[in-house]
Amino acid sequence: MSRLQKVILTLCMLFTLAVPMTSVLAEDSIDQSSDEVAPKVNAAVELPKMQVILDKIKGQVSSASDESQLAQLNDMALELGENANTLSQNLVPQSQQIDTQLAVLGPAPEAGSGVKETSDVTSKRRQLMAQKSRLDDQIKQANALQNGASVLSSQILNYRRDRLKNQVSLNTGSIVAAKFWQPLYNNPVDGPKIVGFAQDLKQSVQLSFSPGYRLGTALWFIAAVLVMVVGRRYMEEFLAWVSINKLSEGRLRRSFLACAIAITTLLAITLCCNFLALAFARHPDVVDDVRDLVSSLGIQSLLAGLIAGLGRAFLSTRRPSWRLPVINDELAKALKPFPIIIATLVFIFQGLEAFNRAIETSVNTTIFGNGLTAILIGLLCLLMVVRTRRIRRRLEREGHEVERSRIAGLVDIALILTGITILICLVIGYVGLARYLSYEVIWVGILLSTFYFLNALAIDGCQVLFSTNSAPGKLVTRSLNLNEKTLLQLGSLFSGLLKSALIIMLILLLMNGTISSSSPGEILSRIIDFLA
Structure with a gap:
């Protein structure tokens, strides 16, 4: 055997030994990484506990006596929602893995098709479908808990605002008292x-x-x-x-x-x-x-x-x-x-x-x-x-x-x-x-000032638009074949209509609007609802 043949044979033996060693090392790394992964949470145990915590928070909201307790309950509701969301996200990959396994097994053969599968495959499919159903129910329950915690947090915030408004509207003490200046x-x-x-x-x-x-x-x-x-x-x-x-x-x-x-x-x-x-x-x-x-x-x-x-x-x-x-x-x-x-x-x-x-x-x-x-x-x-x-x-x-x-x-x-x-x-x-x-x-001043300027602009604009001495008035006269008296009457009519519309909007905003709760969108919506 020549030197070259010996070298080739040695390399082949080394390669043959390296393949199983590589697979063993890969398996060891996989086992090590799997050991480092945190243990899975038992959803069947944790979900009932979360539901009990949510019910307890709901029961304690109405009996909370101060702002700190409400804030603590709100934090607990938010934390519960985050935990439920995390649990749901952990269950989704497990459900997808079972879907993949079911896809590999395929659907059960129909009766009369002549296809017979082993009892092991049938038992495995039945077991996977039961696990799939249980995981889907747990995911739905976790999502429901998350939504319930989110809704509860919103309700706590609204309850705090309503309670704050009620407390502020009552006699809260004179400004000459030391309690008023205490936040400073x-x-x-x-x-x-x-x-x-x-x-x-x-x-x-x-x-x-x-x-x-x-x-x-x-x-x-x-x-x-x-x-x-x-x-x-x-x-x-x-x-x-x-x-x-x-x-x-x-x-x-x-x-x-x-x-x-x-x-x-x-x-x-x-x-x-x-x-x-x-x-x-x-x-x-x-x-x-x-x-x-x-x-x-x-x-x-x-x-x-x-x-x-x-x-x-x-x-x-x-x-x-x-x-x-x-x-x-x-x-x-x-x-x-x-x-x-x-x-x-x-x-x-x-x-x-x-x-x-x-x-x-x-x-x-x-x-x-x-x-x-x-x-x-x-x-x-x-x-x-x-x-x-x-x-x-x-x-x-x-x-x-x-x-x-x-x-x-x-x-x-x-x-x-x-x-x-x-x-x-x-x-x-x-x-x-x-x-x-x-x-x-301030709100009344804004409305009255706006009405003053818009009313002046509407009246002055109608006087110019329907005047026989202005270019727009002459154009209207020629287009509609109107005399001077009719043109002036049209000007008075449109001026009155615009002024009436402005007065209606002024009254509407005086009665329904406030400086702290009336955004431009809300004002426009109220006007449209009133006109409709």
């Missing part, structure tokens, strides 16, 4: 929650400047600043140019520009807030509570933008000659900061309420936030009246004529009464009522 210096229940949420906010800001997101964050931030500063100003200038050069002379120019200023300010503030939200909360790792808070602030920016826009349009300090209401220039300049202050306060305190909902603060902290809102808005109402009256007296002493309409007097009286009532409610302990009145006075 001693808050063991909500302190850790606030610190944890602050860490989540800090983490979201850090994530927005992580690699791959820095440029986008900078661009969104620059876009927010440009929209708020440059975009709003140039858009107002463009709309002013349109009103001067494209609209007929008369009151329509002023009413159009007033509405344009309100809408431009609304869009600028809303876009600015949403761009900032995209800058700092678009990372996929941002926690859900932070996302919910940012989303809520984006919705609240609509309300803040509307308040600021209506105030700027109402005062019109940059173009006094285009101002719709008859207000002295000095008085308008004195009132200029108030719309921005009110919009800022509403945005901050609505955001504070969203923050309280996000971390589920206690009753004391919620009452403190509501009381602080009512204090500032009540004082602001009184401060507005005091400042306007002081300016009027000074102008009268200087010899200027200050026109004082009945509507302005009624507004002053309403603000004084509302501010005093809010402060009295806070002193005697009805913080919930004070908070309701503070938001309600």
Whole structure:
């Protein structure tokens, strides 16, 4: 035998020995990995235990005496739901494995087919089908437990909110008492929650400047600043140019520009807030509570933008000659900061309420936030009246004529009464009522101001559209072959219809809407339901 043949024979023997050794090593690794896998949970034992725990949680919810117990029960329900979901996910692969084994065995032969299978195959199929049925029932039971725990958690949260509303609406103690200010210096229940949420906010800001997101964050931030500063100003200038050069002379120019200023300010503030939200909360790792808070602030920016826009349009300090209401220039300049202050306060305190909902603060902290809102808005109402009256007296002493309409007097009286009532409610302990009145006075102001501008725009637009001296009026006259009298009657008719529709919507929103529960979608839905 040559040297080459010996080498080849030796290699063949080594290969022959290596094959079983490899298979043995593979089996050992499989056995080792199987030993490392955690033991399977016995679903037949765990599912009844989970059902007992769920029933106990349900029984303890109604007897819970404070917020901490409800929070603990809610955590238990969430944990139970997670455990049931984990158990269900562990059972699904076992069910799929049995399906594969049944597919290998195939269906049972039909009678008369002539095919006979062994008793072992029949027994194995029957055993697998029984296991399959038992696993399917256990998966259904686990899913039912998961859904039940999720529903129970939602019910606990709703129960906490209803209980919180009931407690807030009662006499919760005067604001001059030490208990009202306790959340500022001693808050063991909500302190850790606030610190944890602050860490989540800090983490979201850090994530927005992580690699791959820095440029986008900078661009969104620059876009927010440009929209708020440059975009709003140039858009107002463009709309002013349109009103001067494209609209007929008369009151329509002023009413159009007033509405344009309100809408431009609304869009600028809303876009600015949403761009900032995209800058700092678009990372996929941002926690859900932070996302919910940012989303809520984006919705609240609509309300803040509307308040600021209506105030700027109402005062019109940059173009006094285009101002719709008859207000002295000095008085308008004195009132200029108030719309921005009110919009800022509403945005901050609505955001504070969203923050309280996000971390589920206690009753004391919620009452403190509501009381602080009512204090500032009540004082602001009184401060507005005091400042306007002081300016009027000074102008009268200087010899200027200050026109004082009945509507302005009624507004002053309403603000004084509302501010005093809010402060009295806070002193005697009805913080919930004070908070309701503070938001309600702002809501009424928003609705009346919006009605004032839309009504002026509708009347002025109909006068121009159905005027014989305007291009639209001449077009209508030629198209419908109408005389001047009929055209004026059509203008009065459409003006009355639009005004009636605005009055109906005003009454509807005054009766059914609130500043804290009326989103644009809800308002539109209520109007559609009413008209339907």
